Every structure is written in C-alpha cells, then in structure tokens.
Amino acid sequence: MAHTPADPSARRTAGHALVLTEQAAAEIRAELPSVADAVVAAIIAEVPSYEDAFSGPMGATINNAVQVALGGFLSLATRKRGVDPQSPNAPATQGAYQLGRGEARGGRTTDALLAAYRIGARVAWQRMSASAVVAGLDARTVASFAGLIFAYIDELSAASVAGHADESATSGRVRARLLDRVARHLLEGAAEEVVQTAAEHAGWAPPTTLTAVVLREAAARPVLAEVSPQTLQVAETPGLEDTVLLVPDAHGRRRAGLLRAVQGRDAVVGPGRPWLAVRGSYERAVRAHGLGLRGDTDEHLVRLVVGSDAEALADLRARVLAPLEELRPASAEKLVDTLRAWLLLQGRREEVAEALFVHPQTVRYRMGQVRELLGDRLDDPEEVLRLVVALAVP
Incomplete structure (x- = not known):
C-alpha cells in the first residue's frame, strides 16, 4: 500500500533505514546515468503505453524525472538519521506529483505510471545493489538498502497518485462549470453562436435533440446513471428549486427509455426538441410542473393548453x-x-x-x-x- 508523502510511518521507514558511506555513495552515483538508462529501457519494454511517450514531448520530462528520482534516492540514503527526508518541496517528490498531473491531463489513469514505478524499483535495486556490493557494503546494509529503495518508490507513487487526483478534481470542476454555462445559455435562449462557442470550450458534442427533465435533485443521480453521459444538468434555475436535466437524443423510440428511467421519481419530461431549441422543452416541463402534472408532458397536452392562461x-x-x-x-x-x-x-x-x-x-x-x-x-x-x-x- 502506498504512503502519502505526509505519512509519518513512511518517514520513519525511510529515516531509520541506513546511511551510506561517502565512498559507497560516490561509486553508486557514478553508475546513476547507466541505471537511469536501464530503468527507461525496462519501462519501454514492459509498459507498452510508454513506448511512444519516451520518444514524444513527454520523453525528456520522464527521462529527467527518472534521473532526478534516482539522485533524490541517493541523497536520501546518505542523510543522517533524524533528518526528515520527505520535504514537500523535494525535487523528486514534486517531479512525481507533476507526472501524475500530466497523466490526468492526458486522460490516462495511473495504472501505467504505477507499473513504471514498480519496474523502476526492481531495475534500480538490481543495478544499485550490485554497485553497493562492489563498494564493500555488508549483507545487512545491502538488505536495508533494498528496503529503502522500495519505501522511496512507494513515496513517489503516492505523490503521483496525489497529483493525478488533484488534476482530475480540478479538471472536473472546470469542465463542470463550462458544461453548466452551455446548459444555462440553452435555457436562456442565447444566440446560436454564443451557445456553439460555449459547447466547443466545454468539449461537448451537440446532439440532434435535447429533452428537458425537471426533477428533485436527489433523484437526478440515479437518472443520470441510466441516460446519456453527455446529459447536461442545471440546478436552481430562476423560479424553480428542482434540478433540470437536458438529455441528448431521447426522441422517437428512445423516449420510452427516458420515461422508464424517470418512472416513480416525481419527474416531468418535456418534449424532444432540436438541441438549440431545447428552451421550448424546458418551458413546457416547467409549466407542467407548476400545474402539478408529472411524467410525460405529451400525455398532458390538453391540460397544458387549457392551463396556459x-x-x-x-x-x-x-x-x-x-x-x-x-x-x-x-x-x-x-x-x-x-x-x-x-x-x-x-x-x-x-x-x-x-x-x-x-x-x-x-x-x-x-x-x-x-x-x-x-x-x-x-x-x-x-x-x-x-x-x-x-x-x-x-
């Protein structure tokens, strides 16, 4: 289980592991470039998703991160006991954090990155332990050396996971705001070019139609699980405390599926309309809601007409x-x-x-x-x- 950089148990593990002699550290440091090359080669060979990454724009960043991480480890191994080796501003930890954020921005999970860390720990241990033996370290010290390597990689893994989580949360909030802007423009009847621009900024592909659904906020989540993931959601529109969903392409035969999804949830479903004209669907659903009607507004057309004034x-x-x-x-x-x-x-x-x-x-x-x-x-x-x-x- 990975520890976060702030985990005190991880700091104790690292801080009480060992301190390399200056001679041993110097001999191991001399091998770091070749160790870094071996780590990179192993990652390319064993993690297919990174094969192209090292040759692309991320290549230099990842390669540099490997060398910084190895250098950071060696600095950790030569520190005296009692010194906190896990400063939040440590270059290696920060590098790992930024790698995690980069993975999130690229739309990838941390699976490949964590696999790369595991491979890197294994290769680094094999190469650096060999150098440690050549430097004259005894078996007990070499064993402690191994524990320190894997505890250190554990710390870097946790930093990358934290970076990925932070970036995902930030990106999610930003996109949620952009999608909310698209929905509000639609409900307000904004000019077509305004809505189109907002949709492009949000990365939201316009559907053929949208159908407005008015329902309680508590009922929105289970309905969202059953409709298109491109559904827009707006809370607290003017004069309405309930939530509004704008469901893509729920017209024709697909309308039955939407009606099943909202069944028993005290919802009002407006008619399907061309996506830029969804305000008409929304207004009808709101009128039906105000009249105390529920379910499919297509079934309440007479009441809606008679009750319009x-x-x-x-x-x-x-x-x-x-x-x-x-x-x-x-x-x-x-x-x-x-x-x-x-x-x-x-x-x-x-x-x-x-x-x-x-x-x-x-x-x-x-x-x-x-x-x-x-x-x-x-x-x-x-x-x-x-x-x-x-x-x-x-």
Missing part, C-alpha cells in the same frame, strides 16, 4: 356559465358536472349516467334544466367549443 380560462368559465349564477352552488355544480360529461361523451345518456354514477333519468332531468338555462347555445358550434374548453379541466 389561468386568468383567461377563469374568464371563459365565468362567461359561459353565467346563466347558472342564480342557482345554489351545490345545484350549479351538479349541472356543470353533468354538462361536462354530456359534452365529452357526445350526449350518450347511458354512458354519462355511468360516468356520474347516477340513473339515466337523472341525466335527462339535469340536461333539461341546462337547456332551459342556456337556451339554444347547445346548438351553436362556437358556443359548444367554448363550453368544451371552459369545462375541459374539472
């Missing part, structure tokens, strides 16, 4: 039902319910009675009252249209 709907209802104003509220409510069912079921008395749980004669009686109050309006198509719209939603 609440004041206009209230005025329309008041106008078409004005003849009933003189009735007691309970009586007026029964007549309105009967009229609504009669209009929607096209006057089929038996079905109206079944829907209202009353006798067909009751329906006949009530509709007789309605005709007395409304007169010939039920024979006027325009008036019937107004009544249907006004009474469409209970």
Whole structure:
C-alpha cells in the first residue's frame, strides 16, 4: 500500500533505514546515468503505453524525472538519521506529483505510471545493489538498502497518485462549470453562436435533440446513471428549486427509455426538441410542473393548453356559465358536472349516467334544466367549443 508523502510511518521507514558511506555513495552515483538508462529501457519494454511517450514531448520530462528520482534516492540514503527526508518541496517528490498531473491531463489513469514505478524499483535495486556490493557494503546494509529503495518508490507513487487526483478534481470542476454555462445559455435562449462557442470550450458534442427533465435533485443521480453521459444538468434555475436535466437524443423510440428511467421519481419530461431549441422543452416541463402534472408532458397536452392562461380560462368559465349564477352552488355544480360529461361523451345518456354514477333519468332531468338555462347555445358550434374548453379541466 502506498504512503502519502505526509505519512509519518513512511518517514520513519525511510529515516531509520541506513546511511551510506561517502565512498559507497560516490561509486553508486557514478553508475546513476547507466541505471537511469536501464530503468527507461525496462519501462519501454514492459509498459507498452510508454513506448511512444519516451520518444514524444513527454520523453525528456520522464527521462529527467527518472534521473532526478534516482539522485533524490541517493541523497536520501546518505542523510543522517533524524533528518526528515520527505520535504514537500523535494525535487523528486514534486517531479512525481507533476507526472501524475500530466497523466490526468492526458486522460490516462495511473495504472501505467504505477507499473513504471514498480519496474523502476526492481531495475534500480538490481543495478544499485550490485554497485553497493562492489563498494564493500555488508549483507545487512545491502538488505536495508533494498528496503529503502522500495519505501522511496512507494513515496513517489503516492505523490503521483496525489497529483493525478488533484488534476482530475480540478479538471472536473472546470469542465463542470463550462458544461453548466452551455446548459444555462440553452435555457436562456442565447444566440446560436454564443451557445456553439460555449459547447466547443466545454468539449461537448451537440446532439440532434435535447429533452428537458425537471426533477428533485436527489433523484437526478440515479437518472443520470441510466441516460446519456453527455446529459447536461442545471440546478436552481430562476423560479424553480428542482434540478433540470437536458438529455441528448431521447426522441422517437428512445423516449420510452427516458420515461422508464424517470418512472416513480416525481419527474416531468418535456418534449424532444432540436438541441438549440431545447428552451421550448424546458418551458413546457416547467409549466407542467407548476400545474402539478408529472411524467410525460405529451400525455398532458390538453391540460397544458387549457392551463396556459389561468386568468383567461377563469374568464371563459365565468362567461359561459353565467346563466347558472342564480342557482345554489351545490345545484350549479351538479349541472356543470353533468354538462361536462354530456359534452365529452357526445350526449350518450347511458354512458354519462355511468360516468356520474347516477340513473339515466337523472341525466335527462339535469340536461333539461341546462337547456332551459342556456337556451339554444347547445346548438351553436362556437358556443359548444367554448363550453368544451371552459369545462375541459374539472
């Protein structure tokens, strides 16, 4: 298990290992260039992903890091006990940290780098221990020498892992901000060139369509696990406390998969729209959410149309039902319910009675009252249209 540079147990391991004599250190130092070459050759041979790296721009950096690491180890081996060998600013540790960051920037994991460290430790031990024997070190000292090498490599590995983690976290935060900017531009209806530029900066490939989903923040994570990884997420849009997801290419047959992903999560799914026009999907989902509707907005189109202007709907209802104003509220409510069912079921008395749980004669009686109050309006198509719209939603 790798120790972090700040791990006190690692410092104790390194600090109490051994101190090489000046003569032994000098003889081993003279071999460092050839040891570095051997380490590099072994890494190239055994870690395929580094074969091209050493010949590319990273080659000089990695080669230099190997030599700095070996030099740092030798300096460590010649220090006196009690001296902290793991300064945060030590060149070798800093070099290892930067290597880890470089791997993260290149989109690679630390697997290859840690493998290179293991190979480097093995080759360095083989070559440097041979030099130590030639320098006259006894078996116990050579064994301690081995322990120090592997503890030192452990420290460098930990520094690289830390560098990789820091770079990944930084890059992730930066990209998250850039993606958030893309999403907000889309929801705000920004100019096409503005949105296109933001998408390029974020490295986000525009899809054919986007579908807006409004749901609670706690429900967003499980949904994100089931939809496209290119999905954009926005929290706390103006006037809305819930989270908004913009899901790529969930139109047509793929819409069913999105609806399954949000099922049971109290979500509202807007229509699929061309990606630059997703604001329309978002606005519909928000309207449905405000009306207390959930699920697929395609299933609530009538309610959305009727509820798009609440004041206009209230005025329309008041106008078409004005003849009933003189009735007691309970009586007026029964007549309105009967009229609504009669209009929607096209006057089929038996079905109206079944829907209202009353006798067909009751329906006949009530509709007789309605005709007395409304007169010939039920024979006027325009008036019937107004009544249907006004009474469409209970």
